[in-house]
Amino acid sequence: MSGWLAVAGLGPGAADLVTPEVETALAEATDIVGYGPYVARVPNRPELRVHASDNRVEYERACLALELAAQGRRVVVVSSGDPGVFAMAAAVFEAVEAGPESWRELAIRVLPGITAMLAASAHVGAPLGHDFCCINLSDNLKPWSLIEHRLRHAAEADFAMAFYNPRSQARPQGFERALAVLRECCGDDRLIVFARAVSTAEERTRVTTLGDARADMADMRTLVIVGSSRTRLVPRPGQPFVYTPRSAS
Template identity: 75%
Template structure:
């Protein structure tokens, strides 16, 4: 038996957003490895071992997955969203680079998924319809000075900005500080989308002007998108639509 490792994205939560490629890898796997709530999305079956672990052991998890695949297992590491965006794929490649040379010959594939900003944008309209950037506010491996500099430069570039992990345990005040930087450059009127648990039963969407946005509007399941100078709101019955036109001033 020849082992392999797939680093797979389960999408934002709804089962209708799991790609057939990922479903197929899960159906063939002998081992599934990941953070507890993501592994909980995989149905148990005979012949499949589920390895669920806490959130702060990404590197251990990556090494376990590589070692199992090197020993002949068919391993799927699961992430929510897309594994390549602030998720497990980078942790696996860090482990590969530091690990035994034989790991570089493994059958290793990254299977993309619908990342949170695409799902949140779709539910709200099309706020990422023009140039945009994605910034992770959680990463405790990144100094705050770098985050602050990136947020200021993103505002200067007039990107729409997607903030991942806006209110993590590692950095609970990150979003408030980022919003303050943006208000200094962009004023108070820019629309801000708080999209929580999109495509699940707990989904909520809220749009507020930048001047009224506060960090406590987000939790660990929230994706925040701050519009560019061109982003527009379309009033309508129910939640308004938010979109960024293709043209730019």
């Protein structure tokens, strides 16, 4: 059988949020390639070759996967969430574009998954129920000035906003600055949701306002959602519902 490459989304963590399409690809694979903690979520089989790598080597990992597929292996690159949202799919296509011409003829598929913002949104209600944007707050691959530029336009557009990678130990100050810009643009009363590790045993959710939000409410496993001006909180016993109405007026 000739080789192929599938870039698959494992969803946010729970086994029942993995699509059957992804399960089929994993069952057919000869090789699994990915960041260690994601590879660890794939059930092992004696004949399965597992290539676990460290974080921040996405491009090298993509090249390895493409080389294996070119050798005739059936390769699944695993991502958390959806592979197309701040995950491995873009790295694979960067490698395809820069690599040998023959890589363009490989059978390459991207298999979508439940990305963190959809799991987090579902967990608290429907805060992304109207127009929204999705920003990676990590400044590894873009300057802070661009992040701030996007935050200001997103606020001006009155989008709800989902933020990936809000805060790392190496760059704790970035999220502080983001919160300050958001408070300036959206006011202290705007709703904010911190949804950590949704669908896993470490899940923790907090709903508050920008005025009461502190940077240490997030870590790198937290998905942050800031509501639009229309996002509403519905108090109830236990965790409130948060949703954005369908209508803009």
